[in-house]
Amino acid sequence: MKKLIVIALAILMLFPSLQSRKLEENKLPSKEDIIGFLSAIQEKSKKFFSGKGSLIKDLILFSGKMNESSLENAISEFYEMKGIEYNEPAIDSFLDECNFSQEVQNSIALLLYAYINVSTNPNKAESIFLLAYAIKETKYYLEKFEPNKTIFGPYGEIAFGGKHDDEYSNYSFIVDFGGDDRYQKSCFIVDLKGNDGYLEMKAVNDTYVTIDENGDDNYTNVYSINGCYFLFDLNGNDTYRGKICSSYENGYSFFFDFNGNDLYKGLNETQSFSYDATSMLIDFNGDDRYYAGDYSQASSQGGVALLIDFTGEDMFIAGNRSQAYATGGSIQGIKGVAILINFAGSDLYKSGNYSQGYANSLGFALLLDFLGDDSYNARKFSQASSNAMGAAAFIDGDGINKFKHGMFCQGYMLGSLSLFMNNFEMNGSERLLDMINKLDFNFSNFLS
Numbered sequence: 001m002k003k004l005i006v007i008a009l010a011i012l013m014l015f016p017s018l019q020s021r022k023l024e025e026n027k028l029p030s031k032e033d034i035i036g037f038l039s040a041i042q043e044k045s046k047k048f049f050s051g052k053g054s055l056i057k058d059l060i061l062f063s064g065k066m067n068e069s070s071l072e073n074a075i076s077e078f079y080e081m082k083g084i085e086y087n088e089p090a091i092d093s094f095l096d097e098c099n100f101s102q103e104v105q106n107s108i109a110l111l112l113y114a115y116i117n118v119s120t121n122p123n124k125a126e127s128i129f130l131l132a133y134a135i136k137e138t139k140y141y142l143e144k145f146e147p148n149k150t151i152f153g154p155y156g157e158i159a160f161g162g163k164h165d166d167e168y169s170n171y172s173f174i175v176d177f178g179g180d181d182r183y184q185k186s187c188f189i190v191d192l193k194g195n196d197g198y199l200e201m202k203a204v205n206d207t208y209v210t211i212d213e214n215g216d217d218n219y220t221n222v223y224s225i226n227g228c229y230f231l232f233d234l235n236g237n238d239t240y241r242g243k244i245c246s247s248y249e250n251g252y253s254f255f256f257d258f259n260g261n262d263l264y265k266g267l268n269e270t271q272s273f274s275y276d277a278t279s280m281l282i283d284f285n286g287d288d289r290y291y292a293g294d295y296s297q298a299s300s301q302g303g304v305a306l307l308i309d310f311t312g313e314d315m316f317i318a319g320n321r322s323q324a325y326a327t328g329g330s331i332q333g334i335k336g337v338a339i340l341i342n343f344a345g346s347d348l349y350k351s352g353n354y355s356q357g358y359a360n361s362l363g364f365a366l367l368l369d370f371l372g373d374d375s376y377n378a379r380k381f382s383q384a385s386s387n388a389m390g391a392a393a394f395i396d397g398d399g400i401n402k403f404k405h406g407m408f409c410q411g412y413m414l415g416s417l418s419l420f421m422n423n424f425e426m427n428g429s430e431r432l433l434d435m436i437n438k439l440d441f442n443f444s445n446f447l448s
Contacts, residue, residue, distance in 0.1 A: 052140045054105040062113035071095060071105040074112035081116050082172060090154040098160060104145050107138035115188045119207040124252050131230055135211055143192050147176045149261055203227035219244060224251035231255040241266045247277035254280045261286040268293040274303030287312040294319040298340040300337055302328030305338045313345045320352035326363030336363035346372040353379045359390030367391045373399040380406040386416035393419040
């Protein structure tokens with residue numbers, strides 16, 4: 001698996017069931033494999049969150065219990081996790097006011113258990129899949145329901161929003177069924193409908209989860225500092241401003257945008273930036289535009305920064321030390337990792353110095369574009385440039401591509417490893433596999 005790190009990060013590790021053929025040890029996927037993979041991704045990403053869930057079985061799986069008071073028990077466990085003293089009559093009174101059907105109660109209970117799990121589970125990769133599963137299982141039941149009013153629970157922690165426009169601040173658990181809502185500093189949010197705004201959502205020493213299922217939404221300054229942030233946006237043409245999917249000091253930021261033509265616009269340290277932390281930004285469908293300053297768009301200082309865009313005619317504009325920039329490490333092996341992968345579309349990349357695949361000081365940087373007629377514009381020390389025991393690769397697999405660059409680019413290296421490939425045939429390469437084999441790095445360690 002180590003030898004296939006270039007492709008494995010996106011294909012084997014993220015979606016292992018979608019390979020169109022078995023990969024041999026000494027070969028990389030063909031162009032036909034990539035096209036088949038993208039078709040499967042598009043189909044699965046559109047259908048994954050549809051259908052009815054088996055709520056009773058799911059609740060037993062998540063809670064280990066089987067009873068008729070699933071939501072009451074889930075709320076009690078939630079308060080216990082938060083360290084809040086509560087009494088059962090207050091919870092009973094709150095649920096009586098809600099008057100939810102059993103299916104809605106079970107759905108909310110499942111989401112509560114998913115939040116408890118993600119807050120306490122040290123395995124972040126597992127948490128991602130459990131969250132996605134909980135969204136999938138509850139979506140059908142929740143999107144059919146729309147209460148007339150917003151109901152706030154006891155102790156100022158829980159709120160269930162109605163069809164009107166609401167504003168929330170400093171809540172721990174919110175399920176909102178409609179309206180154009182505004183959120184600030186709230187830990188767990190499920191928003192079913194509306195064009196919503198999320199402002200200053202910083203996971204500082206805490207776990208934040210944002211699940212927005214429909215609407216053209218606005219996100220401003222959404223990131224983590226020694227905490228965890230999971231964001232799932234299922235539909236809509238969304239706008240992401242400021243620091244988006246950044247992580248600091250052992251933090252984790254995992255952002256997934258599934259559909260829509262999205263705009264990402266920020267200054268420095270944004271759009272999958274990591275500082276001794278882990279950031280992963282994945283956009284599945286749509287023609288997207290990324291604008292940023294320095295240290296952006298898969299930029300890592302001693303951490304992991306991953307940006308994947310699957311389909312669409314995309315535009316990436318950034319400053320210095322961006323678009324697959326990595327630095328940092330230790331004598332034990334690679335630590336700073338920055339990977340920008342774009343699967344399909346005729347895309348535009350423009351950046352400053354030390355970008356589009358630059359690594360130093362035991363960093364590993366990779367810019368990988370599979371399909372399309374692409375345009376690249378960078379300044380010095382870019383497009384597969386490295387020094388001081390770094391490893392950098394720039395690989396474009398297809399298309400009539402255009403390049404502009406300054407000095408020390410396209411394979412420049414000084415006491416390091418660099419690899420530049422244009423129109424790379426996906427049928428194996430001794431140089432590429434030999435370079436990757438020299439890296440003492442295991443991506444899965446960062447998610448465990």
